[in-house]
Amino acid sequence: MSDFVVHPSAICESTQVGRGTRISAFAHVLPGACIGADCTIGDHVLIENDVVIGDRATIRPGAQLLDGIRLGDDVVVGPNATFANGVPANGPKTLGELPPTLVADHASIGGGATLDRGITVGRNARIGAGAVVTTSVPANAIVHGNPAVIKGYVDAIRPQSPLSPTVTGEAMDLVGGARLVHLTRADDLRGSLAASELTRDLPFVPKRFFVVYRVPSAEARGEHAHRACHQFLICLAGSVVVLVDDGTERAQVVLDNPGIGLYMPPMVWSTQYAHSPDAILAVLASDPYDSNDYVREYDEFLSLRRGDATTDASATPPTGAAS
Amino acid sequence: MSDFVVHPSAICESTQVGRGTRISAFAHVLPGACIGADCTIGDHVLIENDVVIGDRATIRPGAQLLDGIRLGDDVVVGPNATFANGVPANGPKTLGELPPTLVADHASIGGGATLDRGITVGRNARIGAGAVVTTSVPANAIVHGNPAVIKGYVDAIRPQSPLSPTVTGEAMDLVGGARLVHLTRADDLRGSLAASELTRDLPFVPKRFFVVYRVPSAEARGEHAHRACHQFLICLAGSVVVLVDDGTERAQVVLDNPGIGLYMPPMVWSTQYAHSPDAILAVLASDPYDSNDYVREYDEFLSLRRGDATTDASATPPTGAAS
Amino acid sequence: MSDFVVHPSAICESTQVGRGTRISAFAHVLPGACIGADCTIGDHVLIENDVVIGDRATIRPGAQLLDGIRLGDDVVVGPNATFANGVPANGPKTLGELPPTLVADHASIGGGATLDRGITVGRNARIGAGAVVTTSVPANAIVHGNPAVIKGYVDAIRPQSPLSPTVTGEAMDLVGGARLVHLTRADDLRGSLAASELTRDLPFVPKRFFVVYRVPSAEARGEHAHRACHQFLICLAGSVVVLVDDGTERAQVVLDNPGIGLYMPPMVWSTQYAHSPDAILAVLASDPYDSNDYVREYDEFLSLRRGDATTDASATPPTGAAS
Amino acid sequence: MSDFVVHPSAICESTQVGRGTRISAFAHVLPGACIGADCTIGDHVLIENDVVIGDRATIRPGAQLLDGIRLGDDVVVGPNATFANGVPANGPKTLGELPPTLVADHASIGGGATLDRGITVGRNARIGAGAVVTTSVPANAIVHGNPAVIKGYVDAIRPQSPLSPTVTGEAMDLVGGARLVHLTRADDLRGSLAASELTRDLPFVPKRFFVVYRVPSAEARGEHAHRACHQFLICLAGSVVVLVDDGTERAQVVLDNPGIGLYMPPMVWSTQYAHSPDAILAVLASDPYDSNDYVREYDEFLSLRRGDATTDASATPPTGAAS
Amino acid sequence: MSDFVVHPSAICESTQVGRGTRISAFAHVLPGACIGADCTIGDHVLIENDVVIGDRATIRPGAQLLDGIRLGDDVVVGPNATFANGVPANGPKTLGELPPTLVADHASIGGGATLDRGITVGRNARIGAGAVVTTSVPANAIVHGNPAVIKGYVDAIRPQSPLSPTVTGEAMDLVGGARLVHLTRADDLRGSLAASELTRDLPFVPKRFFVVYRVPSAEARGEHAHRACHQFLICLAGSVVVLVDDGTERAQVVLDNPGIGLYMPPMVWSTQYAHSPDAILAVLASDPYDSNDYVREYDEFLSLRRGDATTDASATPPTGAAS
Amino acid sequence: MSDFVVHPSAICESTQVGRGTRISAFAHVLPGACIGADCTIGDHVLIENDVVIGDRATIRPGAQLLDGIRLGDDVVVGPNATFANGVPANGPKTLGELPPTLVADHASIGGGATLDRGITVGRNARIGAGAVVTTSVPANAIVHGNPAVIKGYVDAIRPQSPLSPTVTGEAMDLVGGARLVHLTRADDLRGSLAASELTRDLPFVPKRFFVVYRVPSAEARGEHAHRACHQFLICLAGSVVVLVDDGTERAQVVLDNPGIGLYMPPMVWSTQYAHSPDAILAVLASDPYDSNDYVREYDEFLSLRRGDATTDASATPPTGAAS
DSSP, X not given: OOSSEEOTTOEXXXXXXXXXXXXXXXXEEOTTOEEOTTOEEOTTOEEOSSEEEOTTOEEOTTOEEOSSEEEOTTOEEOTTOEEOOSOOTTSOSSGGGSOOEEEOTTOEEOTTOEEOTXXXXXXXXXXXXXXXXXXXXXXXXXXXXXXXXXXXETTOXXXXXXXXXXXXXOEEEOSTTOEEEEOEEEEETTEEEEEEEHHHHOSXXXXXXXXXXXXXXXXXXXXXXXXXXXXXXXXXESOEEEEEEOSSOEEEEEEOSTTEEEEEOTTOEEEEEOOOTTOEEEEEESSOOOXXXXXXXXXXXXXXXXXXXXXXXXXXXXXXXXX | OOSSEEOTTOEEOOSOBOTTOEEOTTOEEOTTOEEOTTOEEOTTOEEOXXXXXXXXXXXXXXOEEOSSEEEOTXXXXXXXXXXXXXXXXXXXXXXXXXXXXXXXXXXXXXXXXXXXXXXXXXXXXXXOTTOEEOSOBOTTEEEETTTTEEEEETTOBOOSOTTOTTOTTOEEEOSTTOEEEEOEEEEETTEEEEEEEHHHHOSSOOOEEEEEEOOOTTOOEEEEEESSOOEEEEEEESOEEEXXXXXXXXXXXXEOSTTEEEEEOTTOEEEEEOOOTTOEEEEEESSOOOGGGEEXXXXXXXXXXXXXXXXXXXXXXXXXXXX | OOSSEEOTTOEEOOSOBOTTOEEOTTOEEOTTOEEOTTOEEOTTOEEOSSEEEOTTOEEOXXXXXXXXXXXXXXXXXXXXXXXXXXXXXXXXXXXXXXXXXXXXXXXXXXXXXXXXXTOEEOTTOEEOTTOXXXXXXXXXXXXXXXXXXXXXXXXXXXXXXXXXTTOOSOEEEOSTTOEEEEOEEEXXXXXXXXXXXXXXXXXXXOOEEEEEEOOOTTOOEEEEEESSOOEEEEEEESOEEEEEXXXXXXXXXXXXXXXXXXXXXXXXXXXXXXXXXXXXXXXEESSOOOGGGEEOOHHHHHHHHHTOTTOXXXXXXXXXXXX | OOSSEEOTTOEEOOSOBOTTOEEOTTOEEOTTOEXXXXXXXXXXXXXXXXXXXXXXXXXXXXXXXXXXXXXXXXXXXXXXXXXXXXXXXXXXXXXXXXOOEEEXXXXXXXXXXXXXXXXXXXXXXXXXXXXXXXXXBOTTEEEETTTTEEEEETTEEOOSOTXXXXXXXXXXXXXXXXXXXXXXXXXXXXXXXXXXXXXXXXXXXXXXXXXXXXXXXXXXXXXXXESSXXXXXXXXXSOEEEEEEOSSOEEEEEEOSTTEEXXXXXXXXXXXEOOOTTOEEEEEESSOOOGGGEEOOHHHHHHHHHTOTTOOGGGXXXXXXXX | XXXXXXXXXXXXXXXXXXXXXXXXXXXXXXXXXXXXXXXXXXXXXXXXXXXXXXTTOEEOTTOEEOSSEEEOTTOEEOTTOEEOOXXXXXXXXXXXXXXXXXXXXXXXXXXXXXXXXXXXXXXXXXXXXXXXXXXXXXXTEEEETTTTEEEEETTOBOOSOTTOTTOTTOEEEOSTTOEEEEOEEEEXXXXXXXXXXXXXXXXXXXXXXXXXXXXXXXOOEEEEEESSOOEEEEEXXXXXXXXXXXXSOEEEEXXXXXXXXXXXXXXXXXXXXXXXXXXXXXXXXXXXXXXXXXXXXXXXXXXXXXXXXXXXXXXXXXXXXXX | OOSSEEXXXXXXXXXXBOTTOEEOTTOEEOTTOEEOTTOEEOTTOEEOSSEXXXXXXXXXXXXXXXXXXXXXXTOEEOTTOEEOOSOOTTSOSSGGGSOXXXXXXXXXXXXXXXXXXXXXXXXXXXXXXXXXXXXXXXXXXXXXXXXXXXXXXXXXXXXXXTTOTTSTTOEEEOSTTOEEEEOEEEEETTEEEEEEEHHHHOXXXXXXXXXXXXXOTTOXXXXXXXXXXXXXXXXXXXXXXXXXXOSSOEEEEEEOSTTEXXXXXXXXXXXXXXXXXXXXXXXXXXXXXXXXXXXXXXXXXXXXXXXXXXXXXXXXXXXXXXX
């Protein structure tokens, strides 16, 4: 076609290439590949047949996109980034049984990073340069290292230290109605006590109490919103970082002492990560466990926040005991 | 007088000695001393003027009872046991400002033990041989060491290990309506979760949540009953021993993992002790903090359990933030 | 030649390319390269002169095979995998002094992985995506991380937990005559005791006792078989994983308490890895140290197990104190 | 009687007092007491009826000997030392069920020490001043503290530090044929190795291997001799003190690294104590376990060393798994 | 004599008893004892021949003062306190070789306390009830426990926390010219730095640098003054308590971080105690080591501070390497 | 131009390429690139417009040099090495605000390594294969890992273990006048003491004392020379590696106990790295802090050592408290 540009040294065998896309020197696009509009395909890039790329994506030089990759709009793939596509040692017998690797809109993958086959990179996430990604990455998360772990979230508000001695007994609003609550404390030689008068501090009556502990530091937990359930989180030992996201803004708080609680209203997305080895997170909830109350897909969460009529909550299958 | 017996080598200068009491060789009772009936005063014992001893007490040889000591009925004082009566280094300037040392009915003090001036030993408590007692001892407690710490309680029921794998999700009755509740647990590679459905597991709606932690291992906490408040205790890290006492029977349980909760109804006396350095005890309570709800004196507690009409709860002064 | 296929954009200067091999777009094969039959050479691959590749190998796009590489049959090299070929900082002065990098038959190298120059990757080993391999990799080993460490072995049998309380005092056969032996234990308040009656538990009389400790967790030890010597291994502190391999089957056991011993007959290949920092491994051996008793090359071991007449044990040079 | 001396202020109601014994001021001996010859009974001492004291004992002022005490010859009881004689909290219901407290010949009890009812103090043992003794004390042991733990042995030889760099690969004779052996060591970047060529280092062929670990620091273990069995002890982690006693001399060595072994021939009494929390002691023995091989009573051991004809080894009842 | 009072039941065989002294019931004073004026000797006290007691001393009931004890003026000995006088296990063969036990003026010994033979209790020191004292106690020190360790000093000034953020770069005067100096600190992500400009912070040029570490927590070190040498102490790890005493006043400071130095001028007495297990104390000194510079006896120190002409410094014998 | 060589399949759009440079198959040089003489540009290499390369550089196959890179003379870039050039998550908004990535003369970058945008790699440094470099690298340093940390220095002399028992009390010369000094030590039951008689051990009178501690193990400190100041370093806890460099030779020593000091004369460059978590480094210096005394740029240091007339020390701006 005449509305995309191929360097004379490149080979483009596909006709499914969007308007305004440029394909650089020595790149090779196989016939089955499907590329959106206004993309930049760098030098020495290979795009195999079973590859779909959205609009405005940038594939920097040396990246190799083998079969089984789906990239959303505005994705950036760094130079020499690698999509591993062998069958894992403990995985299925053939590649055909593996799901494709998905990179959602606006995510970016650093130069020299490596992604295991079959993982999902969430919307707007950032994979650091040289990271080796072995598990899926939540929306907006920033990951680094080998193996890669979450180091933070893009554009998350980080409130002033919640331990400020000038804010005793006060609540601090975060986003989406979530707030930090300073508990009443009494410390003396006989020990320490931190207390919350529930009818004063919380807008709900607790019907469930649970504790999450012994979480490996590389794990993220939570990663869901509740449709109706309120929660109150207190980190009683160690520390954990909690991301609070109302679909528009994000805030990131470190819970690291029993004197602070985090109130989470319904329909706020949360993720807990960077658990210290001794972290113990106690949670009071307004409702007994109900798997239908969980929104587990971030895209569904965004739709619900926007008031999309098409979302059918009842379509979420039950998934057993969960946190 | 003719109704008590004094060894010819002993010197008894008091006339306030009860019927049937025997005073052994080389013992010396000063004129102001007041001794009950049927006591045994051993060889080489000195009883100074400002001393009061109940009925049926046994003072074994070599014990020296200096001014400022009050012993109840049926108390046993071991051989060479010592009631220190110097003014403490950081205490008041004169002995007169110090309260007397009180040993309640049925308590026993081991041979060679030493008690600091001004402490109280509770009803039926047992001080181990050679112990050095520097703080007051609760009723029924057994203490040992230098300084002495609580090692157990007299006649306490110790239920079979609450961790038995054959009792999952079940409750185990203790005494006075208190019971152990096995929480729902889920352990997997991503961490562990222990949960309680409050409306199922508890006969109350929680209105207060508090956490007790960093308790020095030599401290006992609790040591009270509630008039109306229910509580639910979960030890989230480390371990703590809890004594539950309904005034008639006692049970002693070790809380050492988040999978077990201890339900405490009103009017059950409890004491927590032997906290490990990392112990964290979370408590859900049925009522906001109210100092009038606390019964802080064990004797008052016993009277209330017996239904004594004369106890006036409103006489208990409020004492601020408490656990 | 007519029996292999070269993409029009590729440059193949070698004639030593096997039948059925396909060379993809923008690949470049230098004249001295030697490539077997039925290989797939991906886009943007460079194969320099001093490179030998066996049959049925797959070189995925972006991999660069520089001088000094030997790949066996059925090897897979992932996309953008890198064979570093600089002279190491503490190595010889020139590349010519370095041995080539060897990748044995059926081994696979993950996408984005990096291998130091001069290492050997054993038969059937698997290098994880993004791994940085700095030491040689044993046959069948699975390695990950930077630096890469052994995480397991391909197709190794993992027996049920050797700590099962239902198997006391019993032996559990592994492979090749090796077996786990549960030692006699006695635990009481005075401590614990684990005992092995050697004449009952072992088919040899020990003549040597040694202890291996302070092994960095990234190290593998052992990696040999004995021609005649029996051994009995007990991990007295910490933990270590032992691979036992009779040339046909493999089993992998975790030694993590003094109550379990691992008996190893002659002519069983073993490797110890994943030592905890405090691991202490005690070994009883049937013979004094004799360097000629060691089979240090896995290929020689396989030959000996198959009864190959051509192996000359006396050809193994002595190598001093070893474990 | 005319052959012992009673101070005019003292009261001696017993006639069973040996020749040459002196009873000091304000002392009181009840009619049933039995006291040997040449004893010194200090001021303010009480000796009740059910007390037996050997010859040449010294009871210093203020000590109170209540019913249920047996003291051997040449025993010294320090000033104000206390024999507690209450019924222990977890013990039998009445004193009559408790065994008497035994103090063997030549033992001494420090001033102000306290001994629990029913324990045994071995021949020549020394109880430190102020110690609170809650378990029996071996012969020759020196104990201190509250509760008292073994701190050493009377007259034990303490060889120069076995870690002296000038004594590598050498053996060091102790007593009774026991000796320390320095093992061959090799340390390199991969870890450390300590090896013993058993045929070179030991005069026996090991037939048993066992490990002792997790011994609380307050415990003593061993406390026996073997009739025929040789042993070789190596402390692989932490540290432990070993007493070696041939009936005439004693030596005391600290085992605290895997580079040193302790060879113990038959008919040498040994005790291990002061284990560090992480101590792990490995033992090679010349014979399978045989309960008849153990000499468990120190007095029998001394008889056997002296060649007494009357000792009947077969009279020792078997006692199950032991160390 | 007519100027002191002896209870009719007591036996006083000595004529060396001061005016106004009272001897209570059943007490026994042997002929060689020497007792000052205005003392109180309690019931059941024994005072043997080789005992010297100053004026205004109080010996409470049941204490036994055996041969080899020297008590100063105004000393208080608590009830049943014990002066052990056996020969220590590792000590000389006969009591005659042991120095007497010395208790200096104004010291007090708690009820039930035990003191080893031959120790010295400094002027105004306080031994806690039930303490077991195994080493000498410095002047003014308060000790508790078994074995007893220093817990503080009588009337010591405890300055406000030296870590106050409002006092950066400042010095804080203590007593006798000693002062705390806040070092210059710089903390950033690369680590922390604490610096002292010696020409600014110190009035001396250091000529010696030494480090004290691995001090058992029960030990006190220092316990001397320097005639001419200045010192500067910094605790680089762990913590230590330092007592500073100019002969008139005392101050007690906790050194627990490298940002604080303690300047000690000459002729200030200091003691370091309560070392944490990891405490490392670095010292800069103004002079090379000179044993003649040390004042090791507190009484000599007091004399020198008062300007007594009679003190002969050259009489202090050199004692080798010291701190 | 005619004096450099371009493979027929390569595309060279720049004319700023030096004599003797060779450009290999499928390489692509954009018009703005500037390349020195005698370089080797490997297969599949892309060199974008804003790139400057010195003489004799080697760019091995698959490396992608995007805009914003400056390479010095004799630089080696390994195969598939990646210069990440995205905007960091917490960085500026546009690439234009980022400084270029600088690689100084003679540095080498391992195969598969990844460098973050904007860092500097010092002269002669070596980036290990697969390293992920997130901070700048000092001259001569060798770095490895993800993230990369210093593991050593090129050609550094490593003296025999300074703990050798045969070199007590001796000094050991390193380079440039620096030397290790063994301190005088005294260890006894009360603890350990390490002392340096400064007038004997050091050629300077200390005027400054400072302590460096809590340095994260990934950090290097020091990295400067002093014009006139002498220093003496002692590591009192933990361990640290110190590089000493006189501009011609380098030596590397581990300081890990208080018994060893490192004397550093003026005009010797030093760097400290690989601090253990508990490392505490004490330093005595000959002069008060003076920022003008610091030489902070290694190139300036080399010039000063060579005696270059053009270096103007006074041009170094003061930079506050430093080490």
